[in-house]
Amino acid sequence: MNNTNSNTTASLFSRFSQHSAELVESVGNSDFPSKLIKMLKALTAANDGTIFLYPDGKMPQVDYFDSPDKGGSINLDIHIKGAFLLDPYYLAGFDKNYGFFSLKELAPSAFKKTEYYNTYFRLSGVHDECGYVLPVGDNSFINISLNKTTSKEKFYKKDLNTLKDLLPFVQSISTKHWGDGSNPAPASHKNLRKPLQSALDCFGNSILTERESQVINKVLRGYSTKAMAEKLSISNETVKLHKKHAYAKLDINSQSELFHLFLDSLMSIDEYKGGDTLSDYL
Known part of the structure; x- marks a missing residue:
């Protein structure tokens, strides 16, 4: 190891030593x-x-x-x-x-x-x-x-x-x-995360076919056409066709509109209890 690398490693270790000592002392405190x-x-x-x-x-x-x-x-x-x-x-x-x-x-x-x-x-x-x-x-x-x-x-x-x-x-x-319970979620934080995950999984299924809903879900998650085709065991052209039909049924023209439709439909519900958020939105 040359001198430059040695000095860099020593500097890194010195910074870690200094900050970690302060960090250990702050465990359980608000400044951690x-x-x-x-x-x-x-x-x-x-x-x-x-x-x-x-x-x-x-x-x-x-x-x-x-x-x-x-x-x-x-x-x-x-x-x-x-x-x-x-x-x-x-x-x-x-x-x-x-x-x-x-x-x-x-x-x-x-x-x-x-x-x-x-x-x-x-x-x-x-x-x-x-x-x-x-x-x-x-x-x-x-x-x-x-x-x-x-x-x-x-x-x-x-x-x-x-x-x-x-x-x-x-x-x-x-x-x-x-992990010691010193920083629990506030009581106002309702048990909603799992239902919201269900909202994403169910998004569009009251309007779309099962395949169209699957494609839309993966569009939201960032899958490419090729990756969707591989994941769903269908051709690229079939993916594009399902996406085209889904967009027409949802009356949207872009991924931007799809994203905002998902968020708007989700946030329009005061207490989500399951199912497709679009069923009462559109």
Whole structure:
């Protein structure tokens, strides 16, 4: 190892040692999330970070939000009220796929062409994301999201490797903080997350055929035509035909309109009790 690499490693270890000592002291306290993000930013080139807690079956809560330059609180509100259902990191946690991931590792092939990506990521100024999806007991999990908000800049491989190496430490200390019941979801957080997942799965099935509904669901999730065809064991042309028929029945012309139709129909219901959100909306 040359001197440059040795100095870089020593500097990284020094920063980790300093921040981790402060972090351990703050476990169970309200400043723990901010100190965790501060440490991860100090060790990488991340510009900001957000921590989402997904309590068992309940709606997500934002335990930390760090986006001083973009003013994305309105966009964040849209996210936690329903758009999170299309977030690759949420879907990984829902499927119990835990660990550290770059966005590329989790996102479907056409994710960056989806309206979810353009609406949520672009409005919040995010150009690249990586993060942890970690279990914290009782079927609850957290997403510690780190973002690059500098135009066209991506996370460097060395930063991704550093964050991946930190996984055992981040998992252990996060479990100590969030897994001991010291930070429960507020009582006002109704047990709605699982029904909302059902709302996404059922979206359009009161109007569309089963195949059309399946295609629309995968369009929302960011699957390309080829990926949908492989997943559903049908041809690319058949996928396109189902999509065309579905759009006509829903009276929409674009993926943007589909995304907003899903969110609008979901948010128009005070107490969702199951089924297709479009059944009383259109």
